[in-house]
Amino acid sequence: MHKYHHLAFINRELSWLDFNQRVLEEAEDLSNPLLERVRFLSISAGNMDEFYAVRVAGLIDQVHDGATKKSVDGLTPTQQLETVRYQAWCMQQEQQRIWHGLRAELAKENIVIESIDKLHHLDKAWLKEYFEGQVYPVLTPVDLNPTHPLPFIPSGGQALVLRLRETDSHKHKADGLVVMPPQLPRFIRLPDKQGVIRFIALEYVIAHFSKSLFPGMHSVPTGMMRIVRNLDVELEEDAEDLLNNFENAVKERRRGACIHLEVEGTIPKHVIRKLGLERDEVVLLPKMAGMGDVKQLIVSDRPELLFPPFHAAMPQRVVDHGGDCFATIKEKDLVVQHPYESYDVVVHFLQQAAQDPDVISIKQSIYRTSHDSPIVHALIAAVEAGKSVTAVVELRARFDEEANIRLARALETRGVQVVYGLAAYKTHAKMILVVRREGERLQSYAHFGTGNYHPSTAKIYTDISFFTCNPVLVEDAARLFNYTTGCAEPHLQALCxxxxxxxxxxxxxxxxxxxxxxxxxxxxxxxxxxxxxxxxxxxxxxxxxxxxxxxxxxxxxxxxxxxxxxxxxxxxxxxxxxxxxxxxxxxxxxxxxxxxxxxxxxxxxxxxxxxxxxxxxxxxxxxxxxxxxxxxxxxxxxxxxxxxxxxxxxxxxxxxxxxxxxxxxxxxxxxxxxxxxxxxxxxxxxxxxxxxxxxxxxxxxx
Missing domain, CATH: 3.30.870.10 (Endonuclease Chain A)
Structure with missing residues (x-):
């Protein structure tokens, strides 16, 4: 029981939608450059995908399980689901409206999304060559006969639906479906013309050349559909082999139930039935399904339509010590605010530790990191230099699970001791502990962060890095690492x-x-x-x-x-x-x-x-x-x-x-x-x- 009435609280899911509304409104803020406004629109759409795949999916599971427990604000799962779906629908309609306006503004700035029927014959010839060389080989046309199984479409996947008619009689014979290959760009850039940057949507190219996909048939595109699936992963916490168990769970997730369908135009009703969707799980969109793809229109050759570039510098104290992180930290604690000061200081700290012959061990927790991360390379270099290296890798970092599985296997292969932490708890703490021999004693240096060890996102996330060799804090860090690897509750002096x-x-x-x-x-x-x-x-x-x-x-x-x-x-x-x-x-x-x-x-x-x-x-x-x-x-x-x-x-x-x-x-x-x-x-x-x-x-x- 809670002390205060449920009216004292705001619903978590609705509060998240309010946050995404604030993101979306940045797309209409004229103080932002035009292409950055397009980026905000894309971000808001990507956020909605995750919201449906995790939060809405969770509510659906509760409703299907017959759960009636009320949220802290007094709503049952059914009431939350109804309210959330309506608010999310309103937001997607708002995205459509904003996209209509942004597209017109882009055209004024000579960034145009072309219509295929208005293209010059030379452009059509270029497109034909592009289609035959880059698109046709990876397409699989499917006859959407009600008796045929629907091809698998992954979460976020899109498909073009066409009505097929006999060439002579124009009698409706069947419906066709072409799954859009995720490896191909949604917006194809045409050759520039008189300084105009031109794009054309992939689905219109496929529709235009669909005769080669369904020979002998007259095809008319009727709609685009886009699927979102339940992407929550269930993990057996007492599994004997946590890594293999989780790898199997992630593979299963790809086939999660379809819980949300975006439709641009119309699609046959039997398709919706085959997907197992209810009427309120289908959203009709007037302009464009898959709004997140508009980020592909953000071109680097129009820098005046982007935020002015910002290049973060290395913290001055580190520069003054000739790049020696240990000397800087030993002088006194160091605070670095990213992205205003370069995240390279964290990478350099690890690289210096890997190369320093006096460093004997490195421990690091990893929740998310980038592909081909320099941090991972530094850990491997440290092992190859004969140091003891331990990485606490969290497999359950949502939507980075597969990347972390690959990372764990790669680190183990190179000799890093990989630990997955405590099965019942995600390891979300951001810590590095370096132990260095200095004269007759061992000196430890620690890094604590508010953000992930991810050099790419560190350029756009505001976070704080804190470096210290304070004896109490580094000793506590060692105890906390031991807790994640050995389960024994730590007796911490200052750290919580x-x-x-x-x-x-x-x-x-x-x-x-x-x-x-x-x-x-x-x-x-x-x-x-x-x-x-x-x-x-x-x-x-x-x-x-x-x-x-x-x-x-x-x-x-x-x-x-x-x-x-x-x-x-x-x-x-x-x-x-x-x-x-x-x-x-x-x-x-x-x-x-x-x-x-x-x-x-x-x-x-x-x-x-x-x-x-x-x-x-x-x-x-x-x-x-x-x-x-x-x-x-x-x-x-x-x-x-x-x-x-x-x-x-x-x-x-x-x-x-x-x-x-x-x-x-x-x-x-x-x-x-x-x-x-x-x-x-x-x-x-x-x-x-x-x-x-x-x-x-x-x-x-x-």
């Missing part, structure tokens, strides 16, 4: 971890602020995270608000807390920043009897959002920041600027709605600010960016 100590520590910190408020001292909490969902922690924040604690939160995505409600959450504000970069860092600050920002504040960075899964079902790390310069960098700069952002920020109302913030007299965009000021002066603790400091003007003038 889920599922053991993060929740109770957060409760202790919030209660301490409540005591400060009751004693008449300043009582403040600043939070930054991706998702705020956990009912217990939300109720605790409500208690704190009623006790007089001022709470400000920057929550990028899902927020189930309802701020600013009289008598419940009067003292809570919730903002969300959506823009050029994806906000991903988790930072928690507690005033400790002083007004924030303060040198005495208790400050933590973490890999964990405030969700039940992160608190109770994952291995997570929450790291205290005590070094004065590191503390000031995160609190006085990163958090203050995030809270002062007005140009990319939204504010949640007591009704649970999101409204764009007014620019105000001192307009500030956090992303622009940090691109211009990637880090404060590192020689001393930095002063806060206070309201009225002209920080916004500094960004605009730089």
């Amino acid at each position: 971890c889920s599922p053991l100590t993060i929740r109770p520590k957060l409760e202790e910190l919030v209660h301490a602020e409540m005591e400060h408020a009751r004693a008449g001292r300043p009582a403040q909490i600043w939070l930054k995270m991706n998702s705020l969902v956990d009912p217990q922690l939300i109720e605790l924040l409500y208690d704190a608000s009623q006790a007089g604690v001022s709470i400000k939160a920057v929550v990028r995505g899902i927020c189930c807390l309802r701020p600013g409600v009289k008598g419940l959450s009067d003292n809570i504000e919730v903002h969300s920043i959506v823009g050029r970069y994806l906000e991903h860092a988790r930072v928690f600050a507690f005033g400790n009897g002083q007004a924030l920002p303060s040198e005495s504040a208790k400050l933590y960075i973490s890999s964990a959002d405030w969700m039940k899964r992160n608190m109770d079902r994952r291995i997570e790390a929450m790291v205290p920041i005590t070094d004065p310069a590191a503390h000031a960098h995160i609190l006085n700069q990163i958090m203050v600027v995030n809270l002062r952002d007005t140009l990319r920020s939204w504010k949640m109302t007591p009704e649970g709605k999101w409204e764009r913030m007014a620019p105000g007299s001192e307009p500030l965009c956090a992303h622009d600010y940090f691109m211009a000021h990637p880090s404060p002066a590192y020689g001393a603790a930095s002063a806060p960016v206070a309201p009225g400091s002209r920080a916004g003007a500094a960004v605009q003038e730089s």
Whole structure:
């Protein structure tokens, strides 16, 4: 039972849809370059795919199982499913409307999607050669006779449906289907003409040349369909061979039940029946199925229609030490904010460890990483140099499972000791521990991150890297690694971890602020995270608000807390920043009897959002920041600027709605600010960016 009425909470699924709506609205924001607006539209469509494949799929499973347990906001699975489907349908119709407008704007900028019947005969000849050489060999036309089985179409797969008629009598004979090969681009770029960049959709090319696929028949395209399947993976946690068991589960997922069908035009009813779909699982789209594919129109040869390029530099302190990461960290703790400072510093830290003859061991947790990652190469190089290397690889990183299976096998083949962590808990903590012989003693160096070890996404995700050789923290890191590999509960001195100590520590910190408020001292909490969902922690924040604690939160995505409600959450504000970069860092600050920002504040960075899964079902790390310069960098700069952002920020109302913030007299965009000021002066603790400091003007003038 929850302490507060269900009206005090916002539905998780609807809150996520609200977040995706904020992403979608970036596609209409004229302050964004045109091709970036196309990218935001594509991102919103890709987000919807994952939402259907995981969240909606979960609700469908609950309904089929007859589940009636209500969510924290008081809805049964059936009620949630009905509400979510309607809201998702509205969003997809909005995407169609926005695409219609963007296509017209692209045409004004000489980026055109051509109609095949308006092409010059020379273009048609070029297309014929392209079709015969690049497309025809990989197509498999299928007769859609009601008695024939439907060919398998993977999740995200698209197919063109055609009506087939006899050439002489034009009598309808059958329906045909051509599955669109995922290896081919959806938009084919034609040769430029008089400075105009021209594309044509693959389905129109296939339709135009369909006579060669169905010889002797007259074919007329009637519709495009696109399938989304249930992609949730069930894993037997007590399986004897976790890797093989999970590999089989991922293979099974490819054949997950179809749960959502997008239709552009019309398709035969017997096709829908064969897919096992209900009427409310089919969405009719007026313009285009598969909106995520519009990202293929983002061309590099029109840079004026893209965000100006930003090239992050290596942190100055590392440069000043000649690139020696160990010397830099030994001097004092190092905070790096990505992508404003280069992620290469993390790669370089590992590469230096691999090459250094004094390094004897490396341990690293890997949740997600890039294809052909330099981090993986560094671990392999370390093994080849005779060092002890352990990688804790999490197989259950959703949609990266297959990549992590390949990674685990590749690392094992090269001699890395690979551990899959605890079967009951995902290993989500981001940690590296390097042990180095220095004279007669061993010195450890640790990296803690809020984001994944993924050099590609590190260019667009805002995250924090924290490097330290603090004896207490590196010893705790060693114990936490031993917990993930050996199961024995660690006795940590300063570090907190889920599922053991993060929740109770957060409760202790919030209660301490409540005591400060009751004693008449300043009582403040600043939070930054991706998702705020956990009912217990939300109720605790409500208690704190009623006790007089001022709470400000920057929550990028899902927020189930309802701020600013009289008598419940009067003292809570919730903002969300959506823009050029994806906000991903988790930072928690507690005033400790002083007004924030303060040198005495208790400050933590973490890999964990405030969700039940992160608190109770994952291995997570929450790291205290005590070094004065590191503390000031995160609190006085990163958090203050995030809270002062007005140009990319939204504010949640007591009704649970999101409204764009007014620019105000001192307009500030956090992303622009940090691109211009990637880090404060590192020689001393930095002063806060206070309201009225002209920080916004500094960004605009730089």
